[in-house]
Amino acid sequence: MTAASNKNLISFLLYFAVGLLVVVILTPYLWLFISSISTKRDLTTIPLRWFPPEPTFENYSRLLLGGTGATDAASQFGRCALNSLIVASMVTLISVFFGSLSAYCLTRINFKGRSMLSFTIIIPQLLPPVALIIPLYLIVRKLGLLDTRFALIMTYTSFILPLVIWLMIGHFRSIPPDIEEAARIDGCSRIGALFRVVLPLVAPGIAATFIFAFIIAWNEFFYALIFSSTQSSKTLSVLVEEFSSKFGEDYVLMSTAGVLASLPPVALALVFQRYIVQGLTAGSVKG
Amino acid sequence: MGSDKGNSLISSFEKKRNVILLLLLPSMVLIFGLLIYPLIYSFYISLLDFSLTRPGVTPFIGLNNYIQALSDDFFLSSLLRTIYFAGVTVSVEIVLGIVVALLLKQKFRGRGLVRGLVILPWALPTVVNGIMWKWIYNANYGALNALLSRMGLIDSYQLWLGEPMRALHSVMFANIWKETPVGVLMILAVLEGISEELYEAAWVDGANTWQRFRYITLPLIKPMIGVLFVIKIVWAIREFDLIYIVTRGGPAGGTTVLSYLAYLNGFKFFKMGYASAISYFIIVLTMIIGIPYIISIARSQREVV
Numbered sequence: 281m282t283a284a285s286n287k288n289l290i291s292f293l294l295y296f297a298v299g300l301l302v303v304v305i306l307t308p309y310l311w312l313f314i315s316s317i318s319t320k321r322d323l324t325t326i327p328l329r330w331f332p333p334e335p336t337f338e339n340y341s342r343l344l345l346g347g348t349g350a351t352d353a354a355s356q357f358g359r360c361a362l363n364s365l366i367v368a369s370m371v372t373l374i375s376v377f378f379g380s381l382s383a384y385c386l387t388r389i390n391f392k393g394r395s396m397l398s399f400t401i402i403i404p405q406l407l408p409p410v411a412l413i414i415p416l417y418l419i420v421r422k423l424g425l426l427d428t429r430f431a432l433i434m435t436y437t438s439f440i441l442p443l444v445i446w447l448m449i450g451h452f453r454s455i456p457p458d459i460e461e462a463a464r465i466d467g468c469s470r471i472g473a474l475f476r477v478v479l480p481l482v483a484p485g486i487a488a489t490f491i492f493a494f495i496i497a498w499n500e501f502f503y504a505l506i507f508s509s510t511q512s513s514k515t516l517s518v519l520v521e522e523f524s525s526k527f528g529e530d531y532v533l534m535s536t537a538g539v540l541a542s543l544p545p546v547a548l549a550l551v552f553q554r555y556i557v558q559g560l561t562a563g564s565v566k567g
Numbered sequence: 568m569g570s571d572k573g574n575s576l577i578s579s580f581e582k583k584r585n586v587i588l589l590l591l592l593p594s595m596v597l598i599f600g601l602l603i604y605p606l607i608y609s610f611y612i613s614l615l616d617f618s619l620t621r622p623g624v625t626p627f628i629g630l631n632n633y634i635q636a637l638s639d640d641f642f643l644s645s646l647l648r649t650i651y652f653a654g655v656t657v658s659v660e661i662v663l664g665i666v667v668a669l670l671l672k673q674k675f676r677g678r679g680l681v682r683g684l685v686i687l688p689w690a691l692p693t694v695v696n697g698i699m700w701k702w703i704y705n706a707n708y709g710a711l712n713a714l715l716s717r718m719g720l721i722d723s724y725q726l727w728l729g730e731p732m733r734a735l736h737s738v739m740f741a742n743i744w745k746e747t748p749v750g751v752l753m754i755l756a757v758l759e760g761i762s763e764e765l766y767e768a769a770w771v772d773g774a775n776t777w778q779r780f781r782y783i784t785l786p787l788i789k790p791m792i793g794v795l796f797v798i799k800i801v802w803a804i805r806e807f808d809l810i811y812i813v814t815r816g817g818p819a820g821g822t823t824v825l826s827y828l829a830y831l832n833g834f835k836f837f838k839m840g841y842a843s844a845i846s847y848f849i850i851v852l853t854m855i856i857g858i859p860y861i862i863s864i865a866r867s868q869r870e871v872v
Contacts, residue, residue, distance in 0.1 A: 305688065306684065330713075379594060381589075405798070408850060410833075435601065439602070518694075520698060521812055524698040538698050541692055556686060557752045557756055561756050
């Protein structure tokens with residue numbers, strides 16, 4: 281009897297704790313979403329209306345389609361989303377391509393100074409971006425590249441490439457060298473073996489790294505804040521911040537922009553969660 | 568591309584040194600050009616009286632920028648705030664991380680779904696996290712005020728971001744919300760690897776729940792906790808985005824941490840030399856914590872190789 285009620289109590293506590301956890305995780309984001317489908321009046325009434333009597337998706341169409349009476353910031357949305365997409369994709373492609381080659385070299389080929397070089401790859405993770413931004417800003421300004429997507433692509437690569445190399449070293453290590461050696465005995469060149477045998481085997485690792493790098497590049501804010509000023513390079517991160525500071529206090533539009541800007545990384549992370557966890561663990565512990 | 572032609576081209580590159588160069592050089596050029604060179608350049612700037620408002624005139628002043636920082640009360644209080652911010656958020660995140668990871672290790676309905684949800688705060692762009700909390704903390708229409716007054720916990724709406732210490736704690740809370748999942752997922756990954764047999768054996772030996780945690784779980788997750796502590800402290804010391812977005816370092820400098828102070832001096836006051844000196848203090852802080860960690864990784868790797 282008592283054992284059974286004890287068990288019930290534990291089970292109740294367990295579900296209570298899980299429920300609490302879900303509420304704490306979801307509520308802030310859910311509130312952002314509810315704000316985005318409310319009207320300004322719903323949000324500025326006291327006591328607050330927790331759910332709008334007439335939910336509206338008008339703000340989404342205003343941001344995504346432009347539409348009539350779009351404010352300055354709203355009309356920039358499409359352009360900035362495109363900038364974010366181009367910059368994040370290019371950074372990811374460059375980093376994963378060159379990073380994979382380097383990681384292969386650092387795991388498979390013996391040469392002097394190899395282990396030293398492998399460790400220096402982690403150091404960028406320790407550097408504060410603010411320490412790099414001043415010289416980079418001066419260089420970029422001198423080259424006349426301020427407010428270009430090119431400047432963002434290059435500067436993001438500086439911290440995403442080392443991360444990719446580090447993650448890919450882990451993935452290459454997990455593939456037994458015997459397979460590659462067998463291919464080379466069969467007459468494959470080293471580069472040939474890399475492309476025909478090793479890369480296909482490491483493909484899941486590359487996919488995982490790709491998604492991880494893309495999310496980090498998409499979410500980046502600091503470099504974009506300093507380097508971009510107009511629609512020619514401004515990313516969504518910067519635009520969303522401007523909704524909350526520059527363009528008056530339009531909470532509804534700000535929330536809508538926030539929800540939209542977070543959709544790609546959130547969707548990727550939820551779908552490929554296993555990859556992300558792999559990336560996080562490998563990025564910090566294993567080599 | 569014809570494969571014969573490709574093969575002969577590649578075999579001429581077969582010499583090991585060339586292969587290494589081919590594979591490694593592009594990355595190294597990028598990393599050195601975009602990271603190491605700026606870092607050295609930044610140190611050089613920190614030795615100059617370099618102001619963007621006075622182009623072309625950049626006298627060498629040695630360590631004066633560093634001395635100026637150390638004798639500036641605002642720098643010192645920012646340093647203390649940085650240490651407080653990093654120390655408290657990381658400790659809370661790690662304790663919460665262990666608790667939540669243990670919770671998610673239990674068997675319950677919908678476990679897969681809840682585990683999936685945990686990643687949400689991590690995936691949110693820092694900007695979205697920032698505006699979200701700024702909106703929740705809003706003094707006039709914020710959800711936090713509405714919620715607390717509905718629950719009868721406060722009589723009147725509060726200025727969550729209006730007073731230095733309270734603003735700092737509000738920002739820290741937002742940071743903890745976003746950063747805890749990393750710890751949860753990484754500790755959970757270790758927990759998943761612990762063999763059930765260990766617990767069963769302890770059960771047979773009469774160990775209670777606390778003893779099983781204390782003598783089995785804790786020693787096994789300890790290395791991961793160490794790693795988390797280091798990387799999280801480093802991340803927290805570098806924190807800029809959230810503070811810029813939610814409070815702009817205010818009110819009255821109450822949330823100004825070192826990264827924000829460096830930004831402020833460099834890009835608002837255009838004092839590039841002084842800003843570089845401040846950022847070198849941040850580098851020293853992160854290196855003090857990070858270098859022993861890198862050395863320990865290097866050691867463990869040597870064992871693997």
